[in-house]
Amino acid sequence: xxxxxxxxxxxxxxxxxxxxxxxxxxxxxxxxxxxxxxxxxxxxxxxxxxxxxxxxxxxxxxxxxxxxxxxxxxxxxxxxxxxxxxxxxxxxxxxxxxxxxxxxxxxxxxxxxxxxxxxxxxxxxxxxxxxxxxxxxxxxxxxxxxxxxxxxxxxxxxxxxxxxxxxxxxxxxxxxxxxxxxxxxxxxxxxxxxxxxxxxxxxxxxxxxxxxxxxxxxxxxxxxxxxxxxxxxxxxxxxxxxxxxxxxxxxxxxxxxxxxxxxxxxxxxxxxxxxxxxxxxxxxxxxxxxxxxxxxxxxxxxxxxxxxxxxxxxxxxxxxxxxxxxxxxxxxxxxxxxxxxxxxxxxxxxxxxxxxxxxxxxxxxxxxxxxxxxxxxxxxxxxxxxxxxxxxxxxxxxxxxxxxxxxxxxxxxxxxxxxxxxxxxxxxxxxxxxxxxxxxxxxxxxxxxxxxxxxxxxxxxxxxxxxxxxxxxxxxxxxxxxxxxxxxxxxxxxxxxxxxxxxxxxxxxxxxxxxxxxxxxxxxxxxxxxxxxxxxxxxxxxxxxxxxxxxxxxxxxxxxxxxxxxxxxxxxxxxxxxxxxxxxxxxxxxxxxxxx
Numbered sequence: 156x157x158x159x160x161x162x163x164x165x166x167x168x169x170x171x172x173x174x175x176x177x178x179x180x181x182x183x184x185x186x187x188x189x190x191x192x193x194x195x196x197x198x199x200x201x202x203x204x205x206x207x208x209x210x211x212x213x214x215x216x217x218x219x220x221x222x223x224x225x226x227x228x229x230x231x232x233x234x235x236x237x238x239x240x241x242x243x244x245x246x247x248x249x250x251x252x253x254x255x256x257x258x259x260x261x262x263x264x265x266x267x268x269x270x271x272x273x274x275x276x277x278x279x280x281x282x283x284x285x286x287x288x289x290x291x292x293x294x295x296x297x298x299x300x301x302x303x304x305x306x307x308x309x310x311x312x313x314x315x316x317x318x319x320x321x322x323x324x325x326x327x328x329x330x331x332x333x334x335x336x337x338x339x340x341x342x343x344x345x346x347x348x349x350x351x352x353x354x355x356x357x358x359x360x361x362x363x364x365x366x367x368x369x370x371x372x373x374x375x376x377x378x379x380x381x382x383x384x385x386x387x388x389x390x391x392x393x394x395x396x397x398x399x400x401x402x403x404x405x406x407x408x409x410x411x412x413x414x415x416x417x418x419x420x421x422x423x424x425x426x427x428x429x430x431x432x433x434x435x436x437x438x439x440x441x442x443x444x445x446x447x448x449x450x451x452x453x454x455x456x457x458x459x460x461x462x463x464x465x466x467x468x469x470x471x472x473x474x475x476x477x478x479x480x481x482x483x484x485x486x487x488x489x490x491x492x493x494x495x496x497x498x499x500x501x502x503x504x505x506x507x508x509x510x511x512x513x514x515x516x517x518x519x520x521x522x523x524x525x526x527x528x529x530x531x532x533x534x535x536x537x538x539x540x541x542x543x544x545x546x547x548x549x550x551x552x553x554x555x556x557x558x559x560x561x562x563x564x565x566x567x568x569x570x571x572x573x574x575x576x577x578x579x580x581x582x583x584x585x586x587x588x589x590x591x592x593x594x595x596x597x598x599x600x601x602x603x604x605x606x607x608x609x610x611x612x613x614x615x616x617x618x619x620x621x622x623x624x625x626x627x628x629x630x631x632x633x634x635x636x637x638x639x640x641x642x643x644x645x646x647x648x649x650x651x652x653x654x655x656x657x658x659x660x661x662x663x664x665x666x667x668x669x670x671x672x673x674x675x676x677x678x679x680x681x682x683x684x685x686x687x688x689x690x691x692x693x694x695x696x697x698x699x700x701x702x703x704x705x706x707x708x709x710x711x712x713x714x715x716x717x718x719x720x721x722x723x724x725x726x727x728x729x730x731x732x733x734x735x736x737x738x739x740x741x742x743x744x745x746x747x748x749x750x751x
Contacts, residue, residue: 167467167474168287171255172248182240185233190304192230193445194311197438199223201315204434237300249288256280256470262478265551269510272357279469282352286466298460301449308445316431319439322421323446326414330407337403344399345465347392353469355385415443488573491564498577498658498689499562501525501548506557508543517543518712520557523705525659530690532700534733535709541693543712545661548691549580579657581649587639592621593628596650603654611654614683616676617646646676660684662692706730 172179199219207216257280268276312320362369362378369378418439425431501524508518518540525531533541546552547559550571559566561574587595596611597603608628612618620643624630632638639647652660662681684690685702694700701720708716708723708730716723716730723730 167471168248168252171251172244174251175244175247178240178247179244182237182244185237185240186300186303189230189233189237189300190307192226192233193304194307196223196226196230197311197315197442199226200438200441201432201434204437205432206434209433246288249284252287252470253280253284256284256473259473259476259478263473263476264478264553265546267476272354273360275353275357276473277360278353278356279473282356283466283469287463287470305446305449308442312439312442316435316439318425319418319422319431319435322417323414323443325417326410330410333403333406337399340399341396341462344392344396345462346468348389348396348462348465350469351385351389351392355382355389358382358385411443415440418443484568485570486564486568486573488570491569491573494562494564495569495573495577497527499527500560501659502558502560503544504558504560506547506555506559508547508552508555510552516712518547518555521712521714523707523714523717525689525691525705527658527689529705530685530692530700530703532692532694532703532706533709534694534700534706534730536733538711539709540712541709542663545580545663545691545693548661549578550574577657578659578661579652579655580661580663581652582663587632587644587647589631589633591626591629591631592624592647595632595647596654598651598655607654607656608650611650612647614653615646615649615680617643617650620646642676649677649680659689659691662690662694708733 199222203216203219203223206212207219260276260280309320309323312323359382362382369375418436422431422436422439426433426436503521503523506518506521507516509516517538521540521544523531533544535541543552547555548566550566550569553567555567561569561577566574590599593605593608596608609618612621612628621627621630662684681690681692690703692700692703700706704719705717706719706723707714708728710729716726716728718726724734
């Protein structure tokens, strides 16, 4: 009934559950008491009917009835404690799994997030874990207890009348065949269900993030149709699951009724012949509930377990997903600590890169050197490879050809935590948390003091507008800074990069998509950076990088020109053309603004 892969999932669950052995033992200690009560009650029924009622003896009758009541109460209490403690164990285990899974997600390489929709990952962390917390814990606990209880009751039934017990056992083979058949069907459908739900959740998450774009272009109907397709796939799988579940449930219920009829037919004949007592027959019929109700519930338990195993399969995909630097030969952090205490040089030597083995090359034979205190700029049309170079510097991708040396050490061999203090990145897409301004600059890092936050905001000229906000640095942001202007969110993101204290500042289109006033503030801040720090800048406005020590002109993943501003102008090549295009755009923008 249980596959090798299922055992793997059970072992995985046990690794987290073993921490709560004591809580689980408190529940398991109730199981023998519950089973004993299940056996003692029908024995008391036989005693009441055969030795008291049938014999017409009232003496001791009420004592037996009293003990029957006590047995029932103890049975209910034992079942309650069993369920409480083991469910508590299960929920605590799932809590630890959720924490471990979230920690692992944070350690996955950024390339994973490039290829995996956010909604799919979110589904793993929420609905799949909930399925394990509810379906797996509840199903396994009930299945284990009911299985042991069924065996004990069958042995007891053999003890009081083996002939009637054989009548009961006649129906077991078809029940086992049905459950095995339906189990495989359920497993397949539950996997489809979980997969469809994850896709639907991912699409929904994307729609909610891009709802303004959808409304702007009037694409509501198209998006609704796509979402309906995802939910239809989920509905089909869910309906098939319900069909198999309901079919098995009704079949076992029917078999139960037939078995009770057979026992009454067989037992009535034996009572007339005097070879069977009425008490035994009634006790048998009463005890059948202890067998067939678990067997009937066995179908729903199997369904719950299959649902959780399907969820386990999805979650396991995250647990086996290679971490950012997993399996790579890395240097010991303590051995290179002194070498990387301060930034000295960064060298690209014949670096070639593509995002996957089948994809086109996005960098070809790129070589350059950046020294401490220099300013390096990269220009070129969209798709020329500029941002890819920054991604390689930040170890977003590691499978490059050639060599990248940081202070003379191969970048791919440097543990990421050993170089975090060297680089700060200012991206064009500013993401802000739904926290206050102070948190968004410090990122909750206790090492970033209030003075550092204040200095960073002043450095990028964000302090003045922050002081005008209600509650100032305690002002609560919503929807990734939706209650601020685009320029203000960019300035806070810029202040965050400064507050992190990197020795090398990376600017990725830092002035794109901002208003003219904000751009002026950012340009002034960039001017400061160019005087104070080592800078690597990507800019679509070439006025930003005129004073760079070195400008790399990129085209189709290659460096086609290099030099400072004056040298490149003298070449009258690609850079000069880009500068002319940039000047024309700025002139057109100015003329349009003046004509209004």
